[in-house]
Amino acid sequence: MDRHPLRPASLARRLFDRIEPVHAVTYFAQEARAALDGLGYRGFWMGYFAARSAPLGPVPAEVVTALFYNFAPERVAKALPAAWEIAPPADALRAREQSAVAALRRSGVTEAAA
Template sequence: VTYFAPEARAALDGLGYRGFWMGYFAARSAPLGMVPREVVAAVFYNFAPARVAKALPAAWEIAGPEAALRARRDSAVAALRRYGVVADESVAVAAELAGRAAREAPLDGRPLFAANLALPWPEDPLAALWHATTLLREQRGDGHVAVLAAAGISGRESNVLHAAAGRVQRDYIARTRDYDEAAWRRYEQRLAERGLLNDDGSLTAAGRQLKDHIESSTDALGLSALGALSDDEVETLFQALTPITRVVIAGGDIPAKTPMSLHRNDLDDGSAHVASS
C-alpha cells in the first residue's frame, strides 16, 4: 500500500518531493532520521548507491523525516479506507496480535525494524494495523539482508540471482534497480565464477541450492517475529489478515508482480496457516 497506492504518491508529491524515488527513499528511510545516504544504501541493500544519492539528502531540504512519516502513515490509512477496510473486530484482532508480535520480535542486527519500532504507536485502529504489519515486513527484510550477507551475496548480486530463480522478470528488476546491460552482465559473470549461474544466466544446481537456502533461512528468521504468539494466535492472525489482504489486492493498486516477489495470486488458494507460513 505504501509503495503503490495513489494516496501515497500524492501525499509525498504534496510535500514537494520530486518523483517516485525521492518520495520512496525519504518515506522508507524516515524512521532512521537524517542519516548519511551511505547508511540508507547499506540498509536497503540492493539499490544502486547512485540512485540513493539522487534522493538523499536532497529530500530533507524539501521536507524532513517527521513530515515524511506523517505522509506515509496518513496516506496508507486513506488508501485502506478507500479499499473498504473498516475498523471492525478483524482489524482490531489483527492489530493486537501483529502489534504484540512486533513489540517482542528480535531486533538484533535489524536497523530498519528497530528504527520503526522506536516510533510512537498510532491510536487509529487502521494506522495501528498498518504500523504493526510494516514492522513485521521490515523485520523480515532486515533478516533477509543478513542471510544474503552471510551467504556472500551482495545487494547488487542478489537482484540478478533473484531474476535467475524466476521470481521476478529480468527486464523489470533491471529497470527498477538501475542496471544497464554491461552492469547486469558483470554481476552475472561474478555469480558464474562462483558456480552459481550457467552461461545463459540460469541457475546451476549449486545456485538453486543457495537460493533455496537463502529463502528458507529468511523464512525461519521471519517466523521468529511471531515468537510471542501461540500457534493458535498465529493461525488467528493469518485468518484475520487474509480477507483484509484480499480487499487490498482487489483495490487494484498492487501490481501483479513486484521486485519484492509479492505476487497477487499468492493468496488465491486461501491456504494461509501456520504450517505453510
C-alpha cells in the same frame, strides 16, 4: 500443498503473502504518491526513499543504501539527503502513515477488520 506447515520457510512465506499487500500500499498507492508529491519531493524515488527511511531520521544516503541493500547507491544518492532539505523525516513519516490509512480505507479495510 506444504506437508510441513510449521517449517520456518513456509511460515515466513505465508506471513509475507499476507503482509506484503499492506506494506506495498505504504509506497505504491496513489494516496502515497499524492501525499509525497504534496510535500515537494521530486519524482517517485525521492518520495519512496524519504518515506521508507523516515523512521531513521535524516540519515545519509550511505546508511539507506546499506540498510535497503538492493538499490544502486547512485539511485539512493539522487534522493537523499536532498529530500531532507525539502521536507524533514517527520513530515515524510506523517504523510506515509496518513496516505497508507487512506488507501487501506479506500480498499475497504476498517479498524474492525484489522
